[in-house]
Amino acid sequence: MAKRPALPPSQRASSGSRRPPSAERPLNKLLAKLPPDEYQRLRPLLGTVPLKFKQILHRQGEKIDTIYFPAGGVCSITSTMTDGRMVEVATVGNEGMVGSTAFFGEDVHPGESMVQVPDGFAQTMSVRVFRAELDRRGPFYSLAARYSQALMLLIMQSAACNRLHSVEERCARWLLMTHDRAGADRFKLTQEFLSVMLGVRRPSVSIVAKTFHKAGLIDYGHKQIAILDRKGLEATSCECYRVIQAHFARLLP
Ligand SMILES: [Zn+2]
Incomplete structure:
Protein backbone atom coordinates (compact mmCIF):
# COMPACT_ATOMS: atom_id res chain seq x y z
CA MET A 1 0.00 0.00 0.00
CA ARG A 163 -5.68 -10.59 -3.43
CA LEU A 164 -4.77 -13.46 -5.76
CA HIS A 165 -2.72 -12.13 -8.67
CA SER A 166 0.85 -10.85 -8.89
CA VAL A 167 1.80 -7.19 -9.17
CA GLU A 168 3.05 -7.90 -12.71
CA GLU A 169 -0.30 -9.40 -13.80
CA ARG A 170 -2.29 -6.62 -12.14
CA CYS A 171 -0.07 -3.93 -13.63
CA ALA A 172 -0.61 -5.38 -17.13
CA ARG A 173 -4.38 -5.50 -16.54
CA TRP A 174 -4.43 -1.92 -15.28
CA LEU A 175 -2.40 -0.68 -18.27
CA LEU A 176 -4.72 -2.49 -20.70
CA MET A 177 -7.87 -1.09 -19.07
CA THR A 178 -6.42 2.41 -19.04
CA HIS A 179 -5.24 2.04 -22.66
CA ASP A 180 -8.75 0.99 -23.72
CA ARG A 181 -10.27 4.06 -22.12
CA ALA A 182 -7.53 6.60 -22.86
CA GLY A 183 -7.96 6.13 -26.61
CA ALA A 184 -4.24 6.88 -27.14
CA ASP A 185 -1.05 4.82 -27.02
CA ARG A 186 0.72 7.39 -24.87
CA PHE A 187 -0.70 8.92 -21.71
CA LYS A 188 0.43 10.81 -18.64
CA LEU A 189 1.37 8.45 -15.81
CA THR A 190 4.03 8.46 -13.12
CA GLN A 191 5.24 5.30 -11.40
CA GLU A 192 4.30 6.90 -8.10
CA PHE A 193 0.73 7.30 -9.26
CA LEU A 194 0.66 3.75 -10.62
CA SER A 195 1.86 2.42 -7.26
CA VAL A 196 -1.01 4.25 -5.54
CA MET A 197 -3.53 2.91 -8.04
CA LEU A 198 -2.30 -0.67 -7.57
CA GLY A 199 -1.90 -0.29 -3.82
CA VAL A 200 1.72 -1.47 -3.86
CA ARG A 201 5.02 0.10 -2.93
CA ARG A 202 6.80 2.24 -5.48
CA PRO A 203 9.89 -0.05 -5.79
CA SER A 204 7.63 -2.97 -6.79
CA VAL A 205 6.12 -0.88 -9.60
CA SER A 206 9.58 0.25 -10.66
CA ILE A 207 10.74 -3.37 -11.03
CA VAL A 208 7.64 -4.28 -13.07
CA ALA A 209 8.02 -1.20 -15.29
CA LYS A 210 11.66 -2.12 -16.00
CA THR A 211 10.67 -5.71 -16.83
CA PHE A 212 7.91 -4.54 -19.18
CA HIS A 213 10.27 -2.05 -20.79
CA LYS A 214 12.94 -4.69 -21.32
CA ALA A 215 10.34 -6.99 -22.90
CA GLY A 216 9.31 -4.20 -25.30
CA LEU A 217 5.78 -3.95 -23.87
CA ILE A 218 5.95 -0.30 -22.78
CA ASP A 219 8.13 2.76 -22.88
CA TYR A 220 8.15 5.34 -20.11
CA GLY A 221 9.70 8.62 -19.12
CA HIS A 222 8.85 12.30 -18.68
CA LYS A 223 5.87 11.28 -16.51
CA GLN A 224 4.36 9.50 -19.51
CA ILE A 225 3.87 5.91 -20.49
CA ALA A 226 3.56 4.49 -24.01
CA ILE A 227 1.93 1.17 -24.83
CA LEU A 228 4.15 -0.55 -27.43
CA ASP A 229 2.90 -4.14 -27.45
CA ARG A 230 -0.75 -4.68 -26.50
CA LYS A 231 -0.73 -8.36 -27.36
CA GLY A 232 2.28 -8.84 -25.10
CA LEU A 233 0.50 -7.04 -22.26
CA GLU A 234 -2.60 -9.19 -22.80
CA ALA A 235 -0.43 -12.31 -22.55
CA THR A 236 1.14 -10.94 -19.34
CA SER A 237 -2.15 -9.90 -17.69
CA CYS A 238 -4.11 -12.25 -15.48
CA GLU A 239 -7.47 -13.57 -16.66
CA CYS A 240 -9.23 -10.62 -14.97
CA TYR A 241 -8.81 -8.30 -17.96
CA ARG A 242 -10.69 -10.70 -20.25
CA VAL A 243 -13.30 -11.54 -17.59
CA ILE A 244 -14.11 -7.84 -17.06
CA GLN A 245 -14.19 -7.20 -20.81
CA ALA A 246 -16.64 -10.10 -21.22
CA HIS A 247 -18.95 -8.70 -18.51
CA PHE A 248 -19.09 -5.33 -20.27
CA ALA A 249 -19.57 -6.89 -23.71
CA ARG A 250 -22.47 -8.99 -22.41
CA LEU A 251 -24.23 -6.28 -20.40
CA LEU A 252 -23.56 -3.35 -22.74
CA PRO A 253 -23.26 -4.81 -26.24
ZN1 LIG B 1 -6.30 -10.57 -11.85
Whole structure:
Protein backbone atom coordinates (compact mmCIF):
# COMPACT_ATOMS: atom_id res chain seq x y z
CA MET A 1 0.00 0.00 0.00
CA ALA A 2 1.27 3.46 -0.78
CA LYS A 3 0.35 6.88 0.48
CA ARG A 4 -1.33 9.35 -1.77
CA PRO A 5 1.32 11.29 -3.71
CA ALA A 6 1.74 15.01 -3.33
CA LEU A 7 0.84 16.79 -6.52
CA PRO A 8 3.48 19.28 -7.62
CA PRO A 9 2.10 22.13 -9.75
CA SER A 10 4.10 20.82 -12.72
CA GLN A 11 1.87 17.75 -12.82
CA ARG A 12 -1.33 19.70 -13.02
CA ALA A 13 -2.22 19.81 -16.66
CA SER A 14 -4.95 21.72 -18.33
CA SER A 15 -7.89 19.89 -19.81
CA GLY A 16 -7.37 17.77 -22.90
CA SER A 17 -7.56 19.11 -26.39
CA ARG A 18 -10.75 17.31 -27.35
CA ARG A 19 -13.59 19.66 -28.09
CA PRO A 20 -16.88 19.52 -26.20
CA PRO A 21 -18.98 16.53 -27.22
CA SER A 22 -21.24 17.20 -30.13
CA ALA A 23 -24.75 17.95 -29.01
CA GLU A 24 -26.02 15.81 -31.87
CA ARG A 25 -24.06 12.68 -31.07
CA PRO A 26 -22.58 11.99 -27.63
CA LEU A 27 -18.96 10.81 -27.39
CA ASN A 28 -19.86 8.98 -24.20
CA LYS A 29 -20.62 5.42 -25.30
CA LEU A 30 -23.30 4.89 -22.67
CA LEU A 31 -25.31 7.92 -23.80
CA ALA A 32 -24.63 6.89 -27.41
CA LYS A 33 -26.51 3.62 -26.77
CA LEU A 34 -29.72 5.54 -26.09
CA PRO A 35 -32.28 5.64 -28.91
CA PRO A 36 -31.70 8.93 -30.80
CA ASP A 37 -35.07 10.41 -29.82
CA GLU A 38 -34.41 9.56 -26.17
CA TYR A 39 -31.02 11.30 -26.29
CA GLN A 40 -32.60 14.33 -27.93
CA ARG A 41 -35.15 14.49 -25.13
CA LEU A 42 -32.33 14.36 -22.53
CA ARG A 43 -30.07 16.91 -24.27
CA PRO A 44 -31.51 20.03 -22.60
CA LEU A 45 -31.05 18.33 -19.22
CA LEU A 46 -27.32 17.70 -19.73
CA GLY A 47 -24.45 20.07 -19.01
CA THR A 48 -20.85 19.98 -20.25
CA VAL A 49 -17.72 20.44 -18.15
CA PRO A 50 -14.01 20.11 -18.96
CA LEU A 51 -12.15 17.26 -17.24
CA LYS A 52 -8.77 18.34 -15.86
CA PHE A 53 -5.84 16.25 -14.68
CA LYS A 54 -6.29 15.20 -11.03
CA GLN A 55 -9.66 16.93 -10.82
CA ILE A 56 -11.75 15.48 -8.01
CA LEU A 57 -15.28 14.73 -9.22
CA HIS A 58 -16.58 13.26 -5.96
CA ARG A 59 -14.97 13.22 -2.53
CA GLN A 60 -15.22 10.23 -0.25
CA GLY A 61 -18.08 10.61 2.22
CA GLU A 62 -19.53 13.69 0.54
CA LYS A 63 -22.92 14.06 -1.09
CA ILE A 64 -23.17 13.31 -4.81
CA ASP A 65 -24.67 16.22 -6.76
CA THR A 66 -23.61 15.36 -10.29
CA ILE A 67 -23.26 12.31 -12.51
CA TYR A 68 -20.47 12.57 -15.13
CA PHE A 69 -20.53 10.92 -18.55
CA PRO A 70 -16.91 11.25 -19.78
CA ALA A 71 -16.41 11.88 -23.48
CA GLY A 72 -12.88 10.51 -23.18
CA GLY A 73 -10.05 10.06 -20.75
CA VAL A 74 -9.93 7.89 -17.66
CA CYS A 75 -11.31 8.43 -14.16
CA SER A 76 -10.30 6.44 -11.10
CA ILE A 77 -12.57 5.52 -8.22
CA THR A 78 -10.39 5.12 -5.15
CA SER A 79 -10.98 4.08 -1.57
CA THR A 80 -9.01 5.69 1.26
CA MET A 81 -8.35 4.17 4.67
CA THR A 82 -8.39 6.19 7.90
CA ASP A 83 -4.56 6.21 7.91
CA GLY A 84 -4.50 7.89 4.49
CA ARG A 85 -3.54 4.88 2.39
CA MET A 86 -5.56 4.58 -0.78
CA VAL A 87 -6.07 2.17 -3.65
CA GLU A 88 -8.05 2.24 -6.87
CA VAL A 89 -11.20 0.13 -6.83
CA ALA A 90 -12.57 0.91 -10.30
CA THR A 91 -11.72 2.64 -13.57
CA VAL A 92 -14.30 4.55 -15.62
CA GLY A 93 -13.91 6.00 -19.09
CA ASN A 94 -16.26 6.92 -21.90
CA GLU A 95 -17.91 3.50 -21.63
CA GLY A 96 -19.64 4.53 -18.42
CA MET A 97 -20.61 7.15 -15.90
CA VAL A 98 -18.99 8.45 -12.72
CA GLY A 99 -21.28 8.62 -9.71
CA SER A 100 -23.30 5.49 -10.40
CA THR A 101 -23.63 4.86 -6.66
CA ALA A 102 -26.63 7.18 -7.02
CA PHE A 103 -28.30 4.45 -9.06
CA PHE A 104 -28.71 2.42 -5.87
CA GLY A 105 -30.31 5.37 -4.08
CA GLU A 106 -27.18 6.36 -2.15
CA ASP A 107 -26.58 10.08 -1.58
CA VAL A 108 -23.05 9.80 -0.24
CA HIS A 109 -20.08 8.74 -2.36
CA PRO A 110 -18.25 5.77 -0.82
CA GLY A 111 -14.91 6.56 -2.51
CA GLU A 112 -13.21 9.38 -4.38
CA SER A 113 -13.60 9.94 -8.13
CA MET A 114 -10.61 11.57 -9.79
CA VAL A 115 -9.59 12.34 -13.37
CA GLN A 116 -6.51 10.27 -14.08
CA VAL A 117 -6.07 10.76 -17.84
CA PRO A 118 -7.71 13.97 -19.05
CA ASP A 119 -9.09 13.93 -22.56
CA GLY A 120 -11.60 16.66 -23.04
CA PHE A 121 -14.99 16.88 -21.48
CA ALA A 122 -17.81 15.14 -19.71
CA GLN A 123 -21.51 15.59 -20.13
CA THR A 124 -23.15 15.99 -16.74
CA MET A 125 -26.53 15.33 -15.20
CA SER A 126 -27.72 16.49 -11.79
CA VAL A 127 -28.61 13.73 -9.38
CA ARG A 128 -32.14 15.15 -9.18
CA VAL A 129 -32.60 14.70 -12.95
CA PHE A 130 -30.80 11.33 -12.84
CA ARG A 131 -33.30 10.01 -10.26
CA ALA A 132 -36.27 11.39 -12.19
CA GLU A 133 -34.98 9.66 -15.34
CA LEU A 134 -34.56 6.38 -13.48
CA ASP A 135 -38.15 6.66 -12.25
CA ARG A 136 -39.36 6.73 -15.86
CA ARG A 137 -38.13 3.11 -16.21
CA GLY A 138 -37.29 3.81 -19.86
CA PRO A 139 -34.16 3.16 -21.96
CA PHE A 140 -32.02 5.39 -19.71
CA TYR A 141 -32.96 3.33 -16.64
CA SER A 142 -32.14 0.12 -18.48
CA LEU A 143 -28.70 1.40 -19.52
CA ALA A 144 -27.90 2.79 -16.07
CA ALA A 145 -28.93 -0.53 -14.47
CA ARG A 146 -26.78 -2.60 -16.82
CA TYR A 147 -23.80 -0.28 -16.44
CA SER A 148 -24.12 -0.31 -12.63
CA GLN A 149 -24.16 -4.11 -12.71
CA ALA A 150 -21.10 -4.22 -15.00
CA LEU A 151 -19.26 -1.84 -12.68
CA MET A 152 -20.14 -4.00 -9.67
CA LEU A 153 -18.75 -7.05 -11.49
CA LEU A 154 -15.59 -5.06 -12.32
CA ILE A 155 -15.16 -4.18 -8.63
CA MET A 156 -15.78 -7.81 -7.58
CA GLN A 157 -13.20 -9.10 -10.05
CA SER A 158 -10.72 -6.41 -8.97
CA ALA A 159 -11.17 -7.38 -5.30
CA ALA A 160 -10.28 -11.00 -6.11
CA CYS A 161 -7.48 -9.89 -8.45
CA ASN A 162 -5.90 -7.64 -5.80
CA ARG A 163 -5.68 -10.59 -3.43
CA LEU A 164 -4.77 -13.46 -5.76
CA HIS A 165 -2.72 -12.13 -8.67
CA SER A 166 0.85 -10.85 -8.89
CA VAL A 167 1.80 -7.19 -9.17
CA GLU A 168 3.05 -7.90 -12.71
CA GLU A 169 -0.30 -9.40 -13.80
CA ARG A 170 -2.29 -6.62 -12.14
CA CYS A 171 -0.07 -3.93 -13.63
CA ALA A 172 -0.61 -5.38 -17.13
CA ARG A 173 -4.38 -5.50 -16.54
CA TRP A 174 -4.43 -1.92 -15.28
CA LEU A 175 -2.40 -0.68 -18.27
CA LEU A 176 -4.72 -2.49 -20.70
CA MET A 177 -7.87 -1.09 -19.07
CA THR A 178 -6.42 2.41 -19.04
CA HIS A 179 -5.24 2.04 -22.66
CA ASP A 180 -8.75 0.99 -23.72
CA ARG A 181 -10.27 4.06 -22.12
CA ALA A 182 -7.53 6.60 -22.86
CA GLY A 183 -7.96 6.13 -26.61
CA ALA A 184 -4.24 6.88 -27.14
CA ASP A 185 -1.05 4.82 -27.02
CA ARG A 186 0.72 7.39 -24.87
CA PHE A 187 -0.70 8.92 -21.71
CA LYS A 188 0.43 10.81 -18.64
CA LEU A 189 1.37 8.45 -15.81
CA THR A 190 4.03 8.46 -13.12
CA GLN A 191 5.24 5.30 -11.40
CA GLU A 192 4.30 6.90 -8.10
CA PHE A 193 0.73 7.30 -9.26
CA LEU A 194 0.66 3.75 -10.62
CA SER A 195 1.86 2.42 -7.26
CA VAL A 196 -1.01 4.25 -5.54
CA MET A 197 -3.53 2.91 -8.04
CA LEU A 198 -2.30 -0.67 -7.57
CA GLY A 199 -1.90 -0.29 -3.82
CA VAL A 200 1.72 -1.47 -3.86
CA ARG A 201 5.02 0.10 -2.93
CA ARG A 202 6.80 2.24 -5.48
CA PRO A 203 9.89 -0.05 -5.79
CA SER A 204 7.63 -2.97 -6.79
CA VAL A 205 6.12 -0.88 -9.60
CA SER A 206 9.58 0.25 -10.66
CA ILE A 207 10.74 -3.37 -11.03
CA VAL A 208 7.64 -4.28 -13.07
CA ALA A 209 8.02 -1.20 -15.29
CA LYS A 210 11.66 -2.12 -16.00
CA THR A 211 10.67 -5.71 -16.83
CA PHE A 212 7.91 -4.54 -19.18
CA HIS A 213 10.27 -2.05 -20.79
CA LYS A 214 12.94 -4.69 -21.32
CA ALA A 215 10.34 -6.99 -22.90
CA GLY A 216 9.31 -4.20 -25.30
CA LEU A 217 5.78 -3.95 -23.87
CA ILE A 218 5.95 -0.30 -22.78
CA ASP A 219 8.13 2.76 -22.88
CA TYR A 220 8.15 5.34 -20.11
CA GLY A 221 9.70 8.62 -19.12
CA HIS A 222 8.85 12.30 -18.68
CA LYS A 223 5.87 11.28 -16.51
CA GLN A 224 4.36 9.50 -19.51
CA ILE A 225 3.87 5.91 -20.49
CA ALA A 226 3.56 4.49 -24.01
CA ILE A 227 1.93 1.17 -24.83
CA LEU A 228 4.15 -0.55 -27.43
CA ASP A 229 2.90 -4.14 -27.45
CA ARG A 230 -0.75 -4.68 -26.50
CA LYS A 231 -0.73 -8.36 -27.36
CA GLY A 232 2.28 -8.84 -25.10
CA LEU A 233 0.50 -7.04 -22.26
CA GLU A 234 -2.60 -9.19 -22.80
CA ALA A 235 -0.43 -12.31 -22.55
CA THR A 236 1.14 -10.94 -19.34
CA SER A 237 -2.15 -9.90 -17.69
CA CYS A 238 -4.11 -12.25 -15.48
CA GLU A 239 -7.47 -13.57 -16.66
CA CYS A 240 -9.23 -10.62 -14.97
CA TYR A 241 -8.81 -8.30 -17.96
CA ARG A 242 -10.69 -10.70 -20.25
CA VAL A 243 -13.30 -11.54 -17.59
CA ILE A 244 -14.11 -7.84 -17.06
CA GLN A 245 -14.19 -7.20 -20.81
CA ALA A 246 -16.64 -10.10 -21.22
CA HIS A 247 -18.95 -8.70 -18.51
CA PHE A 248 -19.09 -5.33 -20.27
CA ALA A 249 -19.57 -6.89 -23.71
CA ARG A 250 -22.47 -8.99 -22.41
CA LEU A 251 -24.23 -6.28 -20.40
CA LEU A 252 -23.56 -3.35 -22.74
CA PRO A 253 -23.26 -4.81 -26.24
ZN1 LIG B 1 -6.30 -10.57 -11.85
